Amino acid sequence: MNKSLFETIVNGLFKEVAYFQEGRDATGRISISALVKCTAAIRMMAYGCTADQVDEYLRLGDTTAHLCLENFVEGVIFVFGEKYLRRPTADDLQRLLNVAEERGFPGMIGSIDCMHWEWKNCLVSWKGQYTRGSGKPTIVLEA
Secondary structure (H helix, E strand, O other): OOHHHHHHHHHHHHHHOHHHOOOEOOOOOEOOOHHHHHHHHHHHHHHOOOHHHHHHHHOOOHHHHHHHHHHHHHHHHHHHHHHHOOOOOHHHHHHHHHHHHHOOOOOOOOOHHHOEEEOOOOOHHHHHHHEOOOOOEEEEOOO
């Protein structure tokens, strides 16, 4: 992930979502930073790892890692949803219809889960596993 994008997400969540604001616990120690909480959530989503695997890298407990993930998803929708999570435009729908028609499914918009999409940020070590005849790594969206 681009560093500036990551910082934008962390700062947006820090300003708007109470869970990501640093506080003090009962002993007076500062709680986990927003940076660590966001890193845990993104690692869990990006690598598909479990909460206890995040513990080895970031020293977070299972419950805390789950809370980080839940609050991260809800926070991103709350903070960035209106601007970035939009309904498809007419151009988007037309492009989907054209692709579906090329594949033999005319008029079918809801069938995007069976299409291969180019994976721009595919890891180099995984590239051979996900590359098809086009020479570019692709991924199939799952419903």
